Amino acid sequence: MKIGHEMILASAGAGKTYALTNRFVRLLALGAKPERIVALTFTRKAAGEFFDEILKKLARAAGDAAAASRLAEEIAVPGLDAAGCLGLLRTMVEAMPRLKLGTFDGFFARIAKNFPLELGLAGEFEVLEEHAAQMEHRRVLHRLFARNGPVANGQREFIEAFKQATFGVEVKRPAEQLARFIEQHQETYLEAPAGELWGNPARIWPEGCAWFDAIRRRDQAVKELRTELEKAGLNDGQRGRWDSFFADLETWTPGVPMGRGLGYLFGNALKVWPELDGLVVERKPLTLTPAATKALRTVVQAIIGAELARRLAMTQGIHAVISNYEAIYHDAVRRGGRLTFADVQRLLQPGADGARVLSGAISDDRRLAIDYRLDAETDHWLLDEFQDTSFGQWSVLKNLIDEAVQDPTGTRSFFYVGDVKQAIYAWRDGDPRLFREIFDHYNRTAPGSIAEGHLDKSYRSGPPVIAMVNTVFGAAGVMRTLFTGEAALAWNREWRDHVSARPELGGHAALLHAEDQPGRYAVTHRLLQEIDPLTRGLTVAVLVQKNDTAAELADYLRREGGWPAVAEADLHVCTDNPLGAAMLALVKAATHPGDTLAWAHVRMSPLGQVLAETGVTHREELTLRLLTQIYAEGFEPALQAWWRPLEQSLDADDGFTRLRARQFLAAAGEFDRTGSRDAAEFIDFMTRHTVRESDSAAVIRVMTVHKAKGLGFDLVILPDLEGKKLAQARDGLTVQRDAEHQVEWVLDTPNKDMVLCDPVLSAQREAAEQSACYEKFSLLYVAMTRAKRALYVVIEPPGKSSSANFPRLLNEALGGEPLTVRVGDARFTGSFAQGDADWHRQLQAPEASTAGVAPRRWLDPQLVRRSQRLPARRPSDRGTGRLAAADLFAGKTGGDAAELGRELHALLATVEWSGDDTFDALRSAWDVHGEAGRLALACVQSPALADVWIQRGPARLWRERAFEVVLDGMWLSGVFDRVVIATTPTGTPESAWVYDFKTDATVCGAGERHAQQMNFYRRAAAQLLGLTLAQVRCRLVLVRTREFVDIPLPRERE
Known part of the structure; x- marks a missing residue:
């Protein structure tokens, strides 16, 4: 048959x-x-x-x-x-x-x-798991930078390749930069190891490229352009723009941000490229002579050509860096029979370049x-x-x-x-x-x-959910109008309307509107209040796009509504709790007797009492005792012996610490199975080790759409669909493939405006954007089809965004007149609703347990807080209330402000001490960060704020340093933005400046707004450093106005 x-x-x-x-x-x-x-x-x-x-x-x-x-x-x-x-x-x-x-x-x-x-x-080989692979990479990096005597020829070649890959930009931590290079580009290299594929203009532009020819003609074109502009009848403003353009052009080099004059005219020229008709200068179209147009075109081509030449050289440098690294890695790791799963796949690929790299041509x-x-x-x-x-x-x-x-x-x-x-x-x-x-x-x-x-028949979702899905993804006309490329055409070709096989589910689906991120979070909370899903025994998922958002939203739901919200991210169970931190400090102190910080940590923790009871009074005694245990028995048995006396002292209801202890010891046992007794490897393994929170119907699961794939939930809420346009190519190396999916060329491309001027690069980018757009369609489809009974999508109202993004697609596909959407007794603004608004009221609560008591399902022992625990707060909390999201950053609101603040703080945290060489490096690195980059650079360069960045005498520095302290019976958690600690020559703290970066639009009232927060910081810093309050001074750093605001010591504390 x-x-x-x-x-x-x-x-x-x-x-x-x-x-x-x-x-x-x-x-x-x-x-x-x-x-x-x-x-x-x-x-x-x-x-x-x-x-x-x-x-x-x-x-x-x-x-x-x-x-x-x-x-x-x-x-x-x-x-x-x-x-x-x-x-x-x-x-x-x-x-x-x-x-x-x-x-x-x-x-x-x-x-x-x-x-x-x-x-x-x-012969026999070992397939490396993730941690083992990371350790092998670390060993190879150490070998690359190891040096005994003069720099070897191989190391010198590597350093030169690294300089080429970074185009000469000096970095303080080359090992970290190299690790990022390898992580980002190694897979591409293994897929296409031939150097001729990387940054090779002959492969990218086989028909030739006019950009490079223009470079040698630039100077002559500049002279001709200057002459021709004299005939153009320029007004004073236009003449000033051109003078700035020529002045900046003389000093500009590829890779350095353009001066304002050069950037203005270059950008305007690209808007009317290649004809250059109607070039706007000072809000007025400029009519150029044919000769001027030709000369300007050559100048623009030369600028693009110079940047492309730089990118070609950087791409070749990246290849050289990874090629050098791979040669060492292959000899040290793969030849010894230690392969990753990706290595194994490449070995099996017929005729693959990657296979030849791994084992020679088969x-x-x-x-x-x-x-x-x-x-x-x-x-x-x-x-x-x-x-x-x-x-x-x-x-x-x-x-x-x-x-x-x-x-x-x-x-x-x-x-x-x-x-x-x-x-x-x-x-x-x-x-x-x-x-x-x-x-x-x-x-x-x-x-x-x-x-x-x-x-096409769904056995998961009820009719209202399927109706909403069909309306969005079957809107072929909306798809074609909003997304004009191949992505929409491909989607429409494959789309078939779905049918629900479960009409008995009933349910509800709606599109709701909220102005900003706080509003979307509030709508999510209100929906949960009205539906009360856990009492009704319903499974719930709140789906977002990023892990950080999941953690933030879960924290909001726990704080504002007391919901047992779990961010389904990977939890660092060995380091996210005091017990794990103390256990790792114990290993560090034993392994490195000179690590006074680890030794002090152990002595101040409950382990200090265990040390005293076991007669360990000196670090050397701990080293002998613990390392002997580890080498004889392994990390898990050794640390189990130190955990037992701690467990006996815990409160009976401290389930969290006991859970983390079990997870810590299980991770230690997993490390033991590698056969290693290396303490540094152990600490690295434990620091990286994560576990996924166990599934439970008794919690609100907040997770990314990717983690939700393959799952189904009674209730799904989507409050995080804002963002840029869907057709957005990924950052990183551009890889062009042929019809057989083989790599044709690799290039680190310049910015989008330059790319769009080149037919070859533009076509490749268009294909990449269409691929990304199709993937975004899929992401939304996966998100919406997780729902069984009810689906609520919360986005911004129509008209707020002109980008072809998720909100615009949903608003246009589901659109219609604004209406009040009812969910039970709750009322929301929206524009689409399908099904029964009272669907949840028809569902009965789960029957009582056999003991006759119906336990509240969210009282999971892993989630319940101990009633005896100290109340917790953050320095930014205001009195008995909460700090409104809209007040976090004056001048901006909601998610935009929060995103700007996060990005700005991340940039400023990279600055150690400033100098003239710092500004150039930062300018180049921060140019791509938009407003945050501009604000951060202006802040670092401002003479008025020099005290923040200049080291004056012996000092220690804290940057983005998280802390936990107990003040007045309250557990205080926070993060210092920047603390400069003046010390004696021996390192003892003498005084400290606490700097906190704020984006308030004006100095007026800033001190009053943030005084309570800053005084919490003052008390925390004083306690942590062993200083008096008078020795700790606090300043707000207003990055928009580049001013200081000193926060005085409260009178009752003086």
Whole structure:
């Protein structure tokens, strides 16, 4: 019986896993051996669910004749009965050790372990987990910078390459800069290691490039332009602009921010490029002579050409840096048999440059021998979530699947399923275009080879949610109007209206409006108050775009409404609590007896009492005792011994500390399994170690859309859809690929205005923007289709944004007249509502427990605060009230102000002490940061604020230093912006200046507004440094007006 090949395009909630498991069972029922079926997906969790569902499906059918009959009908195998299903279940269980149900990474590693010699490996190899890979990278970096005596030739070459990559910009921490280079660009290098692909103008512009030719003609063009402008009848303002232009041009060099005069006219010229007709100077169009136009065009081309030449050199420098690094890494790590999953995949890619980098060129005969043996043991291929498959992954499997598709007997098969509308991993090289390319490729060769199927019926969402989804994503006209490129066309081609398979769910869907971020947060809180989902036993998700936003919003919901809101981010459980910090300080103090800070930390913590009780009074004693324990038993047993006496002193209800202790020790055990006893590696591992908060229906889950993919919730709220236009290309290296997905060239491109002037670079950017736009469509689709019963989208009102972004798409697709949207007794402003506004009132609270008491579901022991704990606050809290978001930054409101403040503080935190050389480096680095960069640079350069940045005598410096202190029985948490601590020559603090950066628009009233906050800072600094309050002086630094505001010591504290 011919089985056939099939592509399934499945919409969200339509049952992809169900279709895959049915396909697997169908193959079993038709006589396929389980071990000859390969079924691959992306995560171990998904692979486990796939396996479980197969067993459950067969077990149900084996024990129920009706279930067996339904299964036989679904998989189109008449005659399959309960006895037959029992036999299939037995076959499946017996074949478990030989099954090939797993992840792509696991399958590739299995191939490599079976064929190491054919792949150029010396023999057995180890697949590195994330931490082990990071430690190997760190060792290689250390080797690069290690020096015994004079600088070696290899190191000198590396340093020169690094200077080329940074275009001569000096950096204080080259190791950190290098680590960022490697993290950002190593994958690109391994995909395209040939130097000729990097910054090679002949590959980028094979037909030639006029930009570079103009460079040598610039000086002559400037002379001609000056002469011709005398004939243009310029007014005084225009003449002044041109004089500034020529003056700035004489001193400008590529990579340095343009002066105001040069930037003004250069920018205006690009707006009318290339004709230059209607060039505006001083708000008046200027008519240039043909000769002047020609000369100006040459000057502009020369400027762009000089910047492109710089970018070409930087790109070549980046290649040289990573090439040098890779040579050492390959010899030190890969040759020793330590590979990452990405390395393994490259080894298996036929003819890939990456494979040649890893193991030398593998002959076609060897590759064919591997494929032949794999093909001989596999008859059927099932691939899940295919929209996230990369071309590299597909290239490993292509030959094998070719054989299955072309099999003349029809007894072999290929099946793949996914949803191109959920392709949100393009940043991880997932390529949704493969879905259709593969289908067209096989059917072009042999029409009808692969059948096309669709799953559009949602078994997750109720009718109101599906109606809203259909209205937004089926609005083909709105899509074409707002997004004029290929992204909208591709989306419209693939879109099919969805149908809800669960009308009994009912529910509600609405588009709500709020002016700013605080307003959107308030609407979220009010929705939760009205619906009270946890009492009704509903699952809830609030979806956002970034982890930082998730943490901020979860904190808001806990603070304002007392909700058990959990930010589903990765928690640093070894460092986010006092116990973990003290335990790590214990290891540091034992490993480095000279680390007085770690020793003091241990002695001031409860561990100090443990030290005293065990007779450890000196650091040397701790070193001998703890390191002996570690080397004899490992980190987990050693630290377990120090934890036991601490646990006995805890309050009975301190569940949080006990939870963190268990997680800390579990992490230590995980490190022990690496076999290392290196304390520095241990501390690094524990600092980086994270865990995901466990799923619970008893909490409000605040998470990113990416983390929510594959999940479903009764109630979903989307309050974080603001942002820039959707067609926004990613930052970083530009990589151009050919029709076969191979790299053609790599370039660190200049800014967008210059790129748009070049046809080649502009076409590449347009393609990148369209790809990013399609990915954003997918992100919104994934977000909206997580909802089962109710979906509330909260965005800015129509007309606030002219960008083609999420709010504009939603407002235009769902638009209409403003209306009052009712949700129960609550009223909101909005423009779309579908379903029953009282949907939640029809749901009953969960039945009482068997003990007769219905516990409030949010009283999870992991989340409950101890009643005895000290009240907590921040220095910025005002009295008994809260600091309004709108007051945080005078002159701006809401999210814009907060974003400006965060960016500004981050920039100023990078400044240690200033000097003349500092300004040039900062100007170059901060130019890309817009208003925040301009404010920060002006602040650092201002003579009036020199005291903030200039070191006068022995001093220590705190920048963005977080602190926790107890003042007046209250736990105070905060972050110092900048504290300059004057010390004695031996380092003892004598006095301190606390500087706090503010973006208030005026000095008027600033002191009164921030006095309470600053005096909290004064008291905290005095306590932490062992100073009197009089020795700590506080100043506001107003970055807009570049003024100081001194905060006097309160009279009662004098």
